[in-house]
Amino acid sequence: MNLPFSTDWWVWIAAICTLAMFSILYRDNPIYRVAEHIFVGLALGYGLSITWHQALWPIALRPLFVEGQLILIIPFCIGLLFFTRIIPKLSWLVRIPIALALGWGSGVSIPRVFRASIFHQMKASLVRPEMFEGSVWPGIWAIILLLGILATLSYFFFSRKEKGPLTPVSKVGIVFIMIGFGATFGLTVMSRISLLIGRVQFLLRDWLYIIPK
Amino acid sequence: MLKRRIPLMLTLVLGIAMMIQFFIPHRYSQVIYDTSIEWYRIAYSFAFILGLSSFITHHWRKIRHKKEGWHYSPVALGAMIVMTVVGLIGLTPGMNWLPVNWQGQQVSVFTYLFRNFYNNMMVPLGATMFSVLAFYIASAAYRSFRAKSLISILLLSAAFVVMLSIIFYNVLPLGDIGEWVLSVPNMAAKRGIFLGASLAGIATSLKIILGIERGYLGGTK
DSSP, X not given: OOOSSOOOHXXXXXXXXXXXXXXXXXXXXXXXXXXXXXXXXHHHHHHHHHHIIIIIIIIIIIIIIISOOGGGHHHHXXXXXXXXXXXXXXXXXXXXXXXXXXXXXXXXXXXXXXIIIIIXXXXXXXXXXXXXXXXXXXXXXXXXXXXXXXXXXXXXXXXXXXXXXXXXXXXHHHHHHHHHHHHHHHHXXXXXXXXXXXXXXXXXXXXXXXXXX | OHHHHHHHHHHHHHHHHHHHHHTOOSHHHHHHHHHHHHHXXXXXXXXHHHHHHHHHHHHHHHHHTTOTTGGGHHHHHHHHHHHHHHHHHHTSTTOOSSEEEETTEEEEHHXXXXXXXXXIIIHHHHHHHHHHHHHHHHHHHHHHOOOOSHHHXXXXXXXXXXXXXXXXXXXXXXXXXXXXXXXTHHHHHHHXXXXXXXXXXXXXXXXXXXXXXXXXXXXXX
């Protein structure tokens, strides 16, 4: 018998989850709160399973306890220091893994950020003669791009009081910034709308068969 | 005193060592970098477990003291425990306990449950939660966007052009105008902000390494 809706009970569960989340549009209610707590619990359980199978077991516990790579005791002990915050007398030791993470992260990021986010971005913003070959427009857009970047940077230049030639330049900067914020807003709205279309499509197509597959 | 000095020294030494490592194009230098990444992953997976223990303690206290909304805590804890159990067992390579049919292949019931909890619960719940934001963004925009000055008109126009260009992508010249807005004025603003943020990030990293920024140490003892 062909029923006008899905008979797969996992599709029903997905549909109920979707409707429970949408119920917040009416007002805060227990069904939404249950769905929200299920999501948090599932996400944490998922994270723990992935952490175990991709980090803790294959690169820490198995090499250390099964393969006997004793050097791994060092990161293992650093990790265990996180739990000293439970013991009031030793709680200051939790600063050590945090300090190591910040020191390592800062040291690793400084030269790499310089290369990827400063030099490469500056290089990509330069106006080159070949941009004018064929059509003149790519070159003109590149000039506008470069001027826009300089104007935007001048708007955020707070080391000197804004007066003299800096004032009109930073006013041009705010024009670019506002267009940038507007475009970002438009993109964000559209990404949320596409998610919404996806959920409505699921309900009407996969669950209720109103839209043909 | 040592309780603050030791972490500061570790940050300084490790920060400078990792900066120097970047400029040494030698095989051993790369080995040190790769090993440090692996050690970082090992050590900081414990931080995740610590976060998890905080989550359990928080909800356990809520249930014990019957705080407001405590009825939802068993739901969160239950979902977490069930997903953890099916994930830990179901993702084990070669796991074939209690085999069931899933999309034409034989998998363990734990793997089957893990995949279905993910595909039919986590994904719909997460996608719907973020799709609901479409309504809130639209309502907030309706209440706050007012074309009162030139720059607010620019912001509104850019947003409309980008949205319309996505909807009517094939209707010329809307698609082209939208692409131009994204790749020229929008890119200029983004790149300017990105350059500034990167410089600020480098300055903050230097402050951390040199011990000027020490908020992460917490308290004063």
